[in-house]
Structures are given as C-alpha cells and as structure tokens.
Amino acid sequence: MNTSWEAHIDQFWAQMDDTRPAEMLDQMRELIAQRDVGDGAALFEWASIHDSLGMTRSAIELYRHAIEAGLDHERAPQASLQLASSLRAEGSAKECLAVLDAWEATGTDASAVVGQAPALVRALALHDLGLTTLGLQVALLGLAETLPRYNRSMKAYAEGITKH
Numbered sequence: 001m002n003t004s005w006e007a008h009i010d011q012f013w014a015q016m017d018d019t020r021p022a023e024m025l026d027q028m029r030e031l032i033a034q035r036d037v038g039d040g041a042a043l044f045e046w047a048s049i050h051d052s053l054g055m056t057r058s059a060i061e062l063y064r065h066a067i068e069a070g071l072d073h074e075r076a077p078q079a080s081l082q083l084a085s086s087l088r089a090e091g092s093a094k095e096c097l098a099v100l101d102a103w104e105a106t107g108t109d110a111s112a113v114v115g116q117a118p119a120l121v122r123a124l125a126l127h128d129l130g131l132t133t134l135g136l137q138v139a140l141l142g143l144a145e146t147l148p149r150y151n152r153s154m155k156a157y158a159e160g161i162t163k164h
Contacts, residue, residue, distance in 0.1 A: 005034055009045055021053045040069035044079050056086045077103065077110030085121050093128040096121065116142035137161045 008031055016024055028049040032042035047062030063083035071079055080103040088096035100122050103110075110118075119142025126135030140158035144151045 005031070016049075016052065018053055024049060024053060038069055040066050040071045041075060043069055044071060044075045047079070048082065051082060051086055056089050060086050060090065073108075074113050077108065077113045081114050081117055081121060084118070084125075088121060088125045088128060091128075093125040096125040100125075111145075116145055118142075119145075133162060 012027060012031060018024070028045060032039075032046050035042035043062055043066035047059045047066055050056075050062060051059035060083060063079050063086065067076070067079050067083070080099055084096045084099040084103075087093075087099060100118055103118070119138050123135040123139035123142070126132070126138060137158050140161070141155060144154040144158060147154060
C-alpha cells in the first residue's frame, strides 16, 4: 500500500468542500491518476467523491467496479455500505437489502470500520418498503449494540416490538 497516496486521500477528504464540485472532482482525478487503471482503491475513492457530490447514479456503478476490482479490509465494507445506501437513495430498497445481505453473508466483522451503519441503512430500506416496524426494530437492535450498559434489556425491548 502506498502510504503517501493514502495520506493524500485522507487530506483530500479532510478538506473536501461540496460547494466546489468541479474542483473536488479535479483534485480526486489527479489522485486516482497516480494509481494503476482498474485499481480498486482508486475506483472506490472516485465513486465516493461522486456520491459525496450527489452524483449517486454514477457512484453506484463505480462502487460495483471497485468491489469487483478488489478492496482492502477497510474499503470493502465501506464500498458495500455506500453502494447499498446509494441504491436506497435511488429508490432501489430491495437491491439495497440484497447488497447488505451479501456483505453480511461473508461473515466479516466490519464493525470497527462502519460501526452499526449497516443496520441503519437496512432500517431505512425496510421503512422505504413499508416495513416500518421491522425497520425500527433493526435500528434499535443496531443502536443497542453500541450501548456501554443496558444493551441486553434494550435488545429485548427491540425484539419485543414485532410481537405486539
């Protein structure tokens, strides 16, 4: 891994300004040009800037290409999460859930990278599909995972929501 490139990427995101989209795209274009064509990390960063600037439709295909190209243990869960979120934002809640299910099926614990964000995206997608109670349950279960105390009782309360 090129730590200098990674440092430049981190610096880019620290100063990213969505009020200057053309400039941000140019800056990211310069950064990804430093990588090989088809590099997964570069594709992911290119997708992410599109997504961040509201170009969600183009970001979706770019995320897919990044995932196909292969990503490291930090970018892989982010790409799946961001792809799922973008699909939901574009009205494809079922496809969003399919992406989340596929990532979950890998059995990879990505909580150190994305926390409980997948649960929140899943909850929003369920809500979009009219499954509001189930969505609330998923969100609360995800939130309960983050509590330093009371998580057992809060999980029980959340699980009880669908029994009423």
